[in-house]
Amino acid sequence: MLPRLRPTLDFMPSPVPDKPGLLIRDPFQFSDVTLIIPPVLVESLTFFDGTQSSLDLREFLVRLTGDLDVGGLEQHLIDTLSGAGFLEDDNFFRRKEDAERAFADAPTREPVHAGTGYPEDPAELRSTLQGYLNGSPATALPNRTRAIAAPHVSPFGGVDSYRAAYASLTPADADRTFVILGTSHYGQPDRFGLTRKAFVSPFGETSTNLALVDEIAHGAGDGALMEDYCHAVEHSIEFQVVFLQHLFGPRVRVVPVLCGAFSRGMQAGARPEDDESVRRTIDTLGNIAAREGDRLLWVLGVDMAHMGRRYGDSFEAAADRAEMEEVSQRDRLRIERMEKCDAGGFWEQVRENHDDLKWCGASPIYTFLRAMPDVRGSLLHYQQWNIDSTSVVSFAGLRFGS
Numbered sequence: 001m002l003p004r005l006r007p008t009l010d011f012m013p014s015p016v017p018d019k020p021g022l023l024i025r026d027p028f029q030f031s032d033v034t035l036i037i038p039p040v041l042v043e044s045l046t047f048f049d050g051t052q053s054s055l056d057l058r059e060f061l062v063r064l065t066g067d068l069d070v071g072g073l074e075q076h077l078i079d080t081l082s083g084a085g086f087l088e089d090d091n092f093f094r095r096k097e098d099a100e101r102a103f104a105d106a107p108t109r110e111p112v113h114a115g116t117g118y119p120e121d122p123a124e125l126r127s128t129l130q131g132y133l134n135g136s137p138a139t140a141l142p143n144r145t146r147a148i149a150a151p152h153v154s155p156f157g158g159v160d161s162y163r164a165a166y167a168s169l170t171p172a173d174a175d176r177t178f179v180i181l182g183t184s185h186y187g188q189p190d191r192f193g194l195t196r197k198a199f200v201s202p203f204g205e206t207s208t209n210l211a212l213v214d215e216i217a218h219g220a221g222d223g224a225l226m227e228d229y230c231h232a233v234e235h236s237i238e239f240q241v242v243f244l245q246h247l248f249g250p251r252v253r254v255v256p257v258l259c260g261a262f263s264r265g266m267q268a269g270a271r272p273e274d275d276e277s278v279r280r281t282i283d284t285l286g287n288i289a290a291r292e293g294d295r296l297l298w299v300l301g302v303d304m305a306h307m308g309r310r311y312g313d314s315f316e317a318a319a320d321r322a323e324m325e326e327v328s329q330r331d332r333l334r335i336e337r338m339e340k341c342d343a344g345g346f347w348e349q350v351r352e353n354h355d356d357l358k359w360c361g362a363s364p365i366y367t368f369l370r371a372m373p374d375v376r377g378s379l380l381h382y383q384q385w386n387i388d389s390t391s392v393v394s395f396a397g398l399r400f401g402s
Contacts, residue, residue: 002057003089004050005081008186012310024086028186029112029233030095031085040064044077048087054078103232108205109197113235117154118242122202129246132159133166143401145169146375147298147368149338150243151395152183152236152361157385164380164397166243173297174248177209177255179285181364182236182301184228184258190275192220193228193258199241204250206241212255212288219284223277230258236301244299257285259363266351271344272366285371298400300368302361304331305384308391311358317392319384324392328384330357331394338398339377343369361395375400 006026014023014036022037022045037045044064047057054074061070081087085095103109114120119128132155150165151158187193196213199206217226231237237256244252265272273279289296305327308317315323330349337346343366350362359365380397387393 001050001053002048002078003082003087005045005048006086006088006092009086024084026085027233028096028099028229030092030099033084033086035080035084035086041077048081050088099232100229103229104227106197108200109195109231111199111201111238112233113238114202117235117239120202125202125242126246129155129243133163133246135163141168141399141401144294145173145297145399145401146294147300147372147377147400149300149302149361149365149377149396149398149400150240151303151397152239152301153303153385153387153393153395154235155239155243157387157393158383158395161381161383161395161397162243165399166247166397168380168399169247169297171248174252176295176297177212177253177292178240178244178297178299179212179255179257179288180237180240180299180301181257181259181368182234182240183303183360183364184230184234184260185236185360186233187228187230187258187260188225189261189263190223190272190278191260192216192224192281193230193234193260194220194224194226195228195231195256196226197231199238199254199256201238201242201245201250203242203245206245207251207253209253209255212292215288216255216257216281216284219287220281221277223281228258231256234258240299240301257364259367262363262366265347265366266354268351270351271347272363273370282367282370285367286373289371298368298372300361300364302364303393303395304334304357304359304361305394306358306360306391307394308388310388310391316390317386319386319392324384324394327357327392327394328382331396332379332382334359335379335382335396335398338365338369339379341369341373341375341377341400343373372400375402 010025012023014021019036021039022042025034085092119125145168148165151161262272264275334349377398377400382396384392384394
């Protein structure tokens with residue numbers, strides 16, 4: 001039987017004009033190879049589903065080419081996919097094991113988005129972030145900030161929302177520990193990812209509050225994976241770390257928590273905490289929040305709706321136009337639930353139509369609303385951004401106080 005093509009790969013139309021076809025890459029970075037499958041061979045990928053044989057593939061290629069001698073083409077296709085680490089075969093599992101072991105053994109969590117999501121030169125990064133945050137209104141806050149929600153989209157795409165959220169922080173917040181709840185785009189559903197590692201950026205190395213990380217791990221049990229490899233490639237926490245270091249220095253204290261999608265809670269009438277592991281983890285976070293109070297400041301690294309061709313929709317999405325006007329209205333209804341810290345009402349809206357808005361930040365948001373039921377939020381800025389010509393991501397900056 002042919003091995004299965006990994007379902008966790010990224011697939012998208014080739015952006016290279018003189019190389020049309022299907023682009024495939026590995027968001028987990030077990031492989032750094034990018035392949036472009038020519039249009040004529042794209043259908044052949046359907047034979048790598050774990051249920052069909054090389055004979056089935058060969059028969060298809062004979063029909064496709066009209067040539068009985070397709071052995072070379074067949075083997076080249078198999079070898080190319082396997083060599084790239086894109087098939088669930090021995091080569092891939094060796095790559096995966098090596099990468100996970102390397103992350104577990106590494107002393108720190110190294111930056112993976114420096115040079116792409118933000119500048120890797122410290123002086124250039126400092127200047128860039130100063131430019132992003134310039135123009136923040138100086139307003140008197142009615143009470144101390146307990147939490148902020150900021151995007152995790154590339155900072156250059158979400159400048160206004162990042163600025164609005166981080167303007168809620170003041171120099172007096174420097175001594176607090178920042179609990180960063182980030183979307184886990186690649187992690188197991190209904191599970192949380194932890195790491196004891198310090199995060200490294202061009203600014204330097206953070207300080208991780210190990211006592212709190214270990215307390216979460218103990219309380220969560222099998223609900224959390226320690227030294228979760230997803231931390232090695234995830235951007236939702238890395239971007240928040242960079243902004244916090246810019247404001248408070250490289251040794252800022254953090255507790256990084258990745259929140260996997262809540263699959264059980266998507267069932268009719270269900271809640272995420274109906275999964276016992278999710279309940280234990282949220283309860284542990286809630287107990288920590290109640291005990292530590294203002295010694296903590298919570299940071300949510302969350303995007304909202306994902307609409308358009310890139311995300312499987314049949315229409316071409318344009319920010320703030322046509323279909324995206326309705327998306328804005330629906331986004332704002334969910335944000336109203338966030339402002340009121342209405343976790344149950346928020347989740348009812350997420351579960352509607354099985355989250356056809358595709359809010360990738362739903363799980364960290366819900367986790368926070370359950371762990372911090374006494375806060376109230378304020379929407380500071382909402383925006384939509386065309387991540388490409390046919391696809392839009394929405395996000396916002398929010399502040400939460402007592």
